[in-house]
Amino acid sequence: MDVADIIIKFVLVVIIFSISLLIALYSTYAERKVAAFFQDRLGPNRAGPFGIFQPFADGGKMFLKEEIIPANASAFLFIAGPSLSIFTACIGSAVIPWGQKLTIGTHVIDLQVADINVGVLYILGVVSLGVYGVMIGGWASNNKYSLLGAIRAASQNISYEISMGLSIIALLMVTGTLSLREIAEQQHGFWANGWFTWNFFRQPLGFLLFIVCAFAETNRTPFDLPECETELIGGYHTEYSSMKLGFYLFSEYINMFISGAVMSTLYFGGYNFPFMDLIHSPNLVAIIGVAALFAKIFFFIFFFMWVRWTIPRFRYDQLMDLGWKALIPLAIANIVITGIVITFLNR
């Protein structure tokens, strides 16, 4: 690995980092706009044409708000909570393959920060770390609503991580690898050998379980119990103000972006798109692939918002029922069925 490679990696990290922040920034705008359209309204349209400068106005407001640390709060943990939350949200993007390798001159640019062979495990690890930010923040606030929100978040995330892991195991039995790059490469094109190449068509039940768990892990409606305004004021971020609140909200949107990217990579072919073999320039294929991946991610972000304005929040016992009595048995059944089908097909 020479200096040029290190510089390329560094540039890639900066680009991906700023893209995630930009998308998080504009997700807040998209959320308000999409919410408005679903409710027959117009949404923010005053700041700039169609309100496109609204996120900057919101961000400026966040920065200028008074920063309050409650008197009885543990100051160190109170600051550590949102920092950890946004940190874990940002590092998830490191293993996602954003596109095929670009060739410029003699350099081959790998559009993936780290092609580690346990990429799926890394994602699961980062996801389970995410709950610490919420827990620490809720606990450090020294407020019963925050604590209740944090407890809810912790139990919810831990419950749904199990079925998420189990649904991925069935996928791994099909793909036979933990590397996200290899999983994406296996889904090349759209149609091969008489069946779809995308994993969604091999693991529809697994995808359904995964997307439900993704909703729970990102604390989105219908599983937004950790921060439900109607019951817990603001949940774990009740006591937060200024940019520390902004970090929590931001990390939620980055998590949506990352989970959209993970779902696209694992189940919807990642950067692959139909008829990609008809294009002969590898660089063009790579660039269109990146666009295809982002189109899929944007669809998933839209889907997250779409569901938010469709399904009401689950009651807490219903949430636990769904997680433990429905999703986990289904995920185990999915593993068994997948195993039987693989054995049958290989014989």
Added chain:
Amino acid sequence: MESLSNKRKVLVSKPLNFWERIYLPAIVQGLSITMKHFFRKPVTIQYPEQQREYSENFRGLHSLKRDEDGKERCTACGLCALSCPAEAITMIAAERQKGEEHLYREEKYAAVYEINMLRCIFCGLCEEACPKEAIYLDGPHVTSDYLRKDFIYGKDKLVEAPLNQ
């Protein structure tokens, strides 16, 4: 016991069938309903620029009218103040001097005419009571303000603009 209206509805609570219990068909149905709304025309009226039309008998801000020569019609008889159930109107009468004939129609006029817009209930009784057709509630909304004293509207805000302007 029979109910008085004789209406009755037999309620049956069937256990949910398999498709109802897994929620998914209902969720898909819900998603399609919200998607229909996504492409529906927004109903928003973008206030300052667009304004909803008032109905013809809308009672808004009062205006003190002038006659066809541009003279103030009000003679400070006090019937509006008397009829006002909220006691929002006060006035001080004055006698018309020589040379003011082009300003006031009768010999007596209101030197001070104040309506407290925080008290006014926009019932329109002043309008009905006025024998001179001098006050009408034909204006727009009363705008918001910061201080209570700014809601006491005097003649500067109430009297119609002169004709020649």
